[in-house]
Amino acid sequence: MTIEELKLKYRYPEWVKHNDYFGPGPEHEEWFKKLFQISQNKKPEDIKIVLELGSFAGMGSTRLFSKFFSNATIICVDVWNWPNNNVITLNHKVSDIMFSFLANTYDIRDKIIPLNMKVSESLEFLNSNKIIPDLVFHDASHTYPEVLEDLEMIHKLFPSSAIFGHDFNFEEVKKSVLIFSENHSFTIKEYGTMFYICK
Ligand SMILES: C[S@@+](CC[C@H](N)C(=O)[O-])C[C@H]1O[C@@H](n2cnc3c(N)ncnc32)[C@H](O)[C@@H]1O
DSSP: OOHHHHHHHTOOGGGSOHHHHSSOOHHHHHHHHHHHHHHOSSOGGGOOEEEEEOOTTSSSHHHHHHHHSTTOEEEEEOOSOOTTHHHHTTTSOTTHHHHHHHHHTGGGTTTEEEEOSOHHHHHHHHHHTTOOOSEEEEOSOOSTTHHHHHHHHHHHHOTTSEEEEEOTTSHHHHHHHHHHHHHHTOEEEEETTEEEEEO
């Protein structure tokens, strides 16, 4: 193998500038802020614990919340070895996403708690440790009925937490949110692709 071939072989896809590669555009930030504003009586600084379900590379909602909720600890939940992440990391092993997450969040490490767990495990774990989030943001599985199951479990274990989520434009996410809301006679507010469940 030549040195050039070796160089190519070890050219990790994560070496692209993350801002160009991962993370939502500024419109997501605006959508979330707007939805928070129209749905909550609280100020962002009143929020102390955010539970982010689905953190991926830490460049999207993680960064947004760490800025917006200036007094909050963000609990970041992800399995980080989700099979679909392989699509993003091309031919590299899926757990590279967790390294990206850790590298991307180094500067905000005092504000976040990464939990490498499934959503359901994390909810049980936090509940058994008596940690109650002020706000839960769902952006993990995007399939029906997984989203529905997650929402039911969030509501059962943390009835007082505000529930927001992402990708309401995804058919299966929307179906899950609609059925969940119907089950409990809740209504939904949406802004951009973000949703909020009014209890
Ligand atoms: C759309 S991405 C999250 C994007 C992130 N919120 C952002 O703003 O960049 C979905 C993430 O959810 C994770 N995920 C999917 N199903 C999950 C589950 N059941 N438990 C934990 N994480 C899950 C995936 O590993 C993936 O990283």
